[in-house]
Amino acid sequence: MNKLSFLPFIYLLLLVVAPAAADDTTPTTPDFWRLADDGAIAWTYDGRAHEDHIEMSGRRVSVVLRYGLDERGRLRISRGMVWPMLRTLPNDTHGSLQRQLSWNPLEAVNVRRSMVAVHEWVQRIALRGMMEIDSRSTGLGIHRIIAPSPELPALVERIVLKNIVDRPIEFQIDDRQFEQVVPAAFCVDGPYVVRQVLQGAGTYKLAPGDSVQFSVLTGAWKQGLPMPEWSADREIEARRALVGQWMDNLVLESPDAVLDRMFAFSKIRSQESIFATKGGPLHGPGGEAYYAAIWANDQAEYANPFFPFTGYGYASASALNSYLHFARYMNPDYKPMPSSIIAEGDGYWNGAGDRGDAAMIAYGAARYALARGSRDEAEQLWPLIQWCLEYCRRQLNDQGVVRSNSDELEGRFPAGEANLCTSSLYYDALRSASMLARDLSKSSRLAKQYDLQARALEQAIDRYFHATVEGFDTYRYYVGNKVLRSWICIPLTMGIFTRAQGTLDALYSPRLWTRDGMLTQAGSETFWDRTTLYALRGALMAGDTERTLSFLQYYSRTRLLGAHVPYAIEAWPEGSQRHLSAESALYARIITEGLFGIRPTGLRSFSVTPRLPESWPSMRLRRLHLAGQCLDLEVRRDAHGRILVTASREGHKPIQRTCKRSVSFAF
Numbered sequence: 133m134n135k136l137s138f139l140p141f142i143y144l145l146l147l148v149v150a151p152a153a154a155d156d157t158t159p160t161t162p163d164f165w166r167l168a169d170d171g172a173i174a175w176t177y178d179g180r181a182h183e184d185h186i187e188m189s190g191r192r193v194s195v196v197l198r199y200g201l202d203e204r205g206r207l208r209i210s211r212g213m214v215w216p217m218l219r220t221l222p223n224d225t226h227g228s229l230q231r232q233l234s235w236n237p238l239e240a241v242n243v244r245r246s247m248v249a250v251h252e253w254v255q256r257i258a259l260r261g262m263m264e265i266d267s268r269s270t271g272l273g274i275h276r277i278i279a280p281s282p283e284l285p286a287l288v289e290r291i292v293l294k295n296i297v298d299r300p301i302e303f304q305i306d307d308r309q310f311e312q313v314v315p316a317a318f319c320v321d322g323p324y325v326v327r328q329v330l331q332g333a334g335t336y337k338l339a340p341g342d343s344v345q346f347s348v349l350t351g352a353w354k355q356g357l358p359m360p361e362w363s364a365d366r367e368i369e370a371r372r373a374l375v376g377q378w379m380d381n382l383v384l385e386s387p388d389a390v391l392d393r394m395f396a397f398s399k400i401r402s403q404e405s406i407f408a409t410k411g412g413p414l415h416g417p418g419g420e421a422y423y424a425a426i427w428a429n430d431q432a433e434y435a436n437p438f439f440p441f442t443g444y445g446y447a448s449a450s451a452l453n454s455y456l457h458f459a460r461y462m463n464p465d466y467k468p469m470p471s472s473i474i475a476e477g478d479g480y481w482n483g484a485g486d487r488g489d490a491a492m493i494a495y496g497a498a499r500y501a502l503a504r505g506s507r508d509e510a511e512q513l514w515p516l517i518q519w520c521l522e523y524c525r526r527q528l529n530d531q532g533v534v535r536s537n538s539d540e541l542e543g544r545f546p547a548g549e550a551n552l553c554t555s556s557l558y559y560d561a562l563r564s565a566s567m568l569a570r571d572l573s574k575s576s577r578l579a580k581q582y583d584l585q586a587r588a589l590e591q592a593i594d595r596y597f598h599a600t601v602e603g604f605d606t607y608r609y610y611v612g613n614k615v616l617r618s619w620i621c622i623p624l625t626m627g628i629f630t631r632a633q634g635t636l637d638a639l640y641s642p643r644l645w646t647r648d649g650m651l652t653q654a655g656s657e658t659f660w661d662r663t664t665l666y667a668l669r670g671a672l673m674a675g676d677t678e679r680t681l682s683f684l685q686y687y688s689r690t691r692l693l694g695a696h697v698p699y700a701i702e703a704w705p706e707g708s709q710r711h712l713s714a715e716s717a718l719y720a721r722i723i724t725e726g727l728f729g730i731r732p733t734g735l736r737s738f739s740v741t742p743r744l745p746e747s748w749p750s751m752r753l754r755r756l757h758l759a760g761q762c763l764d765l766e767v768r769r770d771a772h773g774r775i776l777v778t779a780s781r782e783g784h785k786p787i788q789r790t791c792k793r794s795v796s797f798a799f
Contacts, residue, residue, distance in 0.1 A: 286351030411477025485537030488554030532592030548610025605634030624670025
């Protein structure tokens with residue numbers, strides 16, 4: 133019997149016996165939210181108390197909304213405000229001005245001397261790049277929208293009050309204003325002023341069916357600067373248009389509506405968290421901790437290689453900018469790259485030593501350059517790519533794998549003197565650099581040299597890391613490692629499938645897989661979504677389509693519609709499952725690189741190795757930006773069971789290929 137026939141039973145068994153993190157926001161049964169017709173997800177109050185948090189960002193502000201309903205449907209909400217470019221002392225990784233603000237604007241509204249906020253009952257909350265809340269109170273229907281301004285350092289809230297009874301209602305909206313001065317002694321360039329301003333105060337009498345709106349802006353500026361003119365309508369419509377732009381490019385169309393929506397939401401979170409710093413646009417993880425700064429893993433490795441696919445110019449600009457910031461630290465002595473560049477580019481952090489950062493940067497920069505398809509940008513990045521590759525070569529040990537002080541987990545778990553992740557990243561970077569060297573007309577000898585180094589490294593990785601661990605024919609993460617680690621997935625994402633079967637069986641075993649994703653280390657309680665996201669991508673790339681689809685569907689439904697929504701998260705127990713933005717880019721790459729198997733092979737070429745599930749007749753990516761083109765890419769199964777891949781461009785005849793394993797396109 134085909135072992136895949138046991139999958140439904142195994143899958144249910146895993147969900148029953150797998151350990152779960154004991155936390156209020158731990159994803160459990162996905163039964164709070166549903167897909168809405170307008171592209172949002174919606175939570176309709178059904179009598180259950182529940183709390184959650186979500187991060188939203190503009191170019192000069194970020195906010196973590198903590199919200200929830202009690203057993204009577206009454207709303208609790210607070211705002212964790214962050215202003216990344218208002219730097220505080222010490223001006224380090226965490227030196228962004230932050231304030232926790234919990235005032236409910238409905239406290240300014242009084243009907244017959246009774247505060248509307250006290251008697252508010254929420255019916256529905258919806259999310260689609262902003263939060264919308266529908267509720268009722270003392271004869272009023274209440275609709276509010278909460279969104280970060282795309283450009284102002286401010287959060288905007290617009291509240292519409294509608295008379296929903298058959299008699300006139302008279303009420304007052306108080307003119308509430310709040311101001312807090314942050315003393316210069318705590319500021320890099322202060323003092324700063326935090327303000328909450330209400331527009332629309334007054335006394336109103338509404339006839340049945342009539343409505344009125346008021347608005348609140350929460351922002352911060354350097355003291356002495358004038359308060360900018362603002363309009364809630366203008367800011368909300370600008371945010372809506374931006375979200376629409378993200379949603380309308382790189383659109384997944386598959387038979388699974390949850391995957392389509394989770395993919396769409398991953399584009400929101402990954403692209404919104406880019407800040408207009410004095411050092412240029414910098415993508416930041418977020419999480420009330422990491423802003424106006426870049427990392428060799430989160431940005432260079434995870435997010436930047438994805439951005440060209442979206443067609444969002446500001447995201448690609450941030451990617452190029454981040455690599456050029458790292459390039460400032462190239463040196464003739466080949467001292468390590470910093471792990472992070474902080475404080476709008478003014479400083480750096482290398483507190484964990486060499487984490488394999490050069491391998492991360494070379495991998496990401498080469499993949500970004502190929503996907504972006506810009507010869508000018510590729511030429512700008514080429515010296516950085518070469519420097520990082522040479523740094524890694526100089527770190528090879530006697531067994532031919534790369535030494536580093538730690539890995540991206542920075543000592544949270546042991547990584548030995550040479551770990552599987554760093555060498556795997558270096559391997560892929562060599563492959564991409566060889567392709568790029570040919571397209572940039574560098575010496576053919578150099579391209580061949582990188583190819584030879586990649587082949588030698590692939591063999592060294594197998595010799596050094598291959599082991600039987602806990603009964604699985606897979607990899608040890610480092611010499612001396614005797615328990616399973618979820619980062620054994622990383623060779624799969626780099627196209628190394630020598631130990632694929634044992635590795636996949638280990639990853640999906642109860643030793644690593646839990647209802648919350650993959651544990652970092654077997655026997656622990658810690659999970660980081662980034663390893664789960666890498667593993668799902670690698671498993672699809674290795675051709676484990678049917679089994680992986682069930683795990684991907686479960687993960688996606690849990691993160692999108694469960695108890696903590698709507699994005700991929702960082703970790704647990706660390707960080708309270710923050711919505712760090714680069715993890716959403718990693719989710720999107722499960723689709724682009726895993727399910728569709730897209731691999732840029734040149735500035736104007738790419739290959740596709742699709743993994744179309746047996747139950748799916750077709751899948752499509754619309755408005756995919758790649759190889760200097762805007763494409764629709766369709767994968768479908770014809771009446772004879774053949775897989776057909778079609779690339780379509782506006783104004784051109786579609787190009788169709790019959791796919792046995794992979795196909796290539798060039799423009």
